[in-house]
Amino acid sequence: MTLSLTTDDDTGREPGRSADPGSPPAPHADCVSDEAGDITFTVAVPPAGGRWETLLLQRRGGDTAADSVHLPLTESPGGGSLTGTLPLALRLAEGRWDAHVTRGESQRIRLRPGVNDLRTLADDAGRARRTEGAVCLPYTTKYGNLSVRTWLRWPHAEAGRIHLRDHTGTVEALLLGAELTDAACLEARARALDAPALTVPVTREGPHVTARLDLADLAGRQPAERDRTEWELWLRPDGAGGRADAVRLARILDDVPDKRAVYRYPAVRVARNRTAAFAYTGAGDLSVEVHGLGERRHG
């Protein structure tokens, strides 16, 4: 159900001075992930003014009933704190969910992050055990509030190590939720260009695939008048003409909310005036970005 509520913090922005001296401090939640990837939120019981009843997660930019999720808060055995669990089985839609605590029909307040223990999410070994491509990752927003980054991808191709040598980029990935055949291949697609995808074969070992991309070839397909082209990387489990859906290469099985900032790769100079570089998007998808150098006209 969706409550019609008033709040001073709908956008995730820093609350104004009113939240400062005098008014009670904003509640903090400690988040702990378990082996399965479920997240437990722990909120201190406020000293006065009654306890919080639910944990409300609200998807940013969403306004349907499914974009608001209430999780019951229950008093911990020792008292003093309230806990609520976000199970991956809820399969929240992919996006950013702002966390609040609520009381009654009309009171809600944005949560601030406490101390997180998300070590099970940082652990690679757990990735294959993950339940059907659902990931919930609590993080601190730019304004210091608590939100949850979610991904929901099934089947999913988790991008791994990338090796750069001369003009060749080799990318490793793990396919979950689909079967690979001998025809499996990797496709580089440029949405902005009216051009066919570049297809390369993959070598496979169990669910692991390795694909070699000729970055010079990719860069050569960029028309001279363009400064930049993004090539999305997709895995075709049963080949270019296969029936299985293409799976976007992405990185979702770790504890990093913004892959763009952390997983970065050097740009490879593939021609006198072109570079190509592997890069993650804000959504965690892996692409190759081709940039033109010195082609801009001056004056």
Next chain:
Amino acid sequence: MRIAILIHHAYGIGGTIRTTLNSAQALSGRHDVEVVSVFRHRDRTVFDPGPGVRLRHLVDLRPDSPDHDHPDHQRPSRHYPRADGHYTRYSALTDARIEEYLRTCDADVIVGTRPGLNTLLALRAPRGPVLVGQEHLTLACHSRRLRLTLRDAYPRLDALTTVTETDAADYRSRMRLPGVRVEAVPNGVPEPAVAPADPGAKWVVAAGRLAPAKRYDLLLRAFARVVAERPDWRLRIYGAGPQRDRLRDCIDSLGLYNHAFLMGAAHPIESEWCKGSIAASTSSLEAFGMTIVEAMRCGLPVVATRCPHGPAEIIKDGVDGRLVTMNDVGAIAEGLLELIDDDDLRRRMGAAARDNARRYDPALVAERYTDLFTELASRRGRGARLGTARTTAHRARGALLSTAFTARDGLRRARAATRSKGSAA
């Protein structure tokens, strides 16, 4: 006791802020504690000192504050010592506000937290309260000009605290501070709110500002050697700072982009320590080594360079961590590999690190401050408000002596100049 702690600003994430608020919180259990932030530029502090600590500011630099465009804030400070690196941030406005604060402050003890503020306390605080200067950096890293300023001012303090024994010894031997208690009181680090780190995790973690003195370039080069032997291990460096692009280039040129990651600033950092099983600190200078203690409290053995001043006073080499030669990539790599290759050693040293770092608990640190403050107050007579005659005598003597030393220094400089002229001729 009423304790006031004067700090440049309390709203950031730096080590001085962290340790000051930790101590303030611990002291507030038994005392009336006020943290006075000269500046305020944010609505909230990053670290919450708890409900027992009063936090106030003297100059509000938030955009909609009248202080923001105050004409007096455009005029240079006449009180704050020029030799302190933050001189240009102080102004006629801060002079007036600090002066007013000190005049009306009814604390028994006033604590300064950087050389410029300690100097203001020494020279401008009214008679009465016990005056304590804290040195969060080291004497050795101050400019000659600042050392001369401190030489004039510090004899008027009741006590000077450093964060290491080495620095305390430096102050005692290199600066004449008659009647001033010089004592090392380490930074406090609270017990982490997360469970101890898992020795099985294959992550090396480092944290700190991305500044040249942290020598993360050495850590990356050492880690390239580690990866050559143990490609299953990876490195995370938490922090922000001016070296970011340079370190990025370093990662790229070493081909470490699958193994070493710049994570950006993280708070609270214990959430990140607990994902690793080894911590690394490769600085060329650590006044204390707050991150070393933080990592140890989370149960991580630390591989640290034996740099001045803190690491060797924190880590017991071979017991709860490893001390390796400074500026030596091979030694750092060897130190890391020794722990990487020996699961049992990692486990044992991690447990020892956790035990041994308990001595930095803010409650214990606060006890040492309490003892010091109590003793200083009683040295004046039966209470902090009494015995001002003696204080005055002590400060006057200090001032005379420091002038004498300045004169002696001038003489030495003149002689040295003469000598060097002579040898050049």
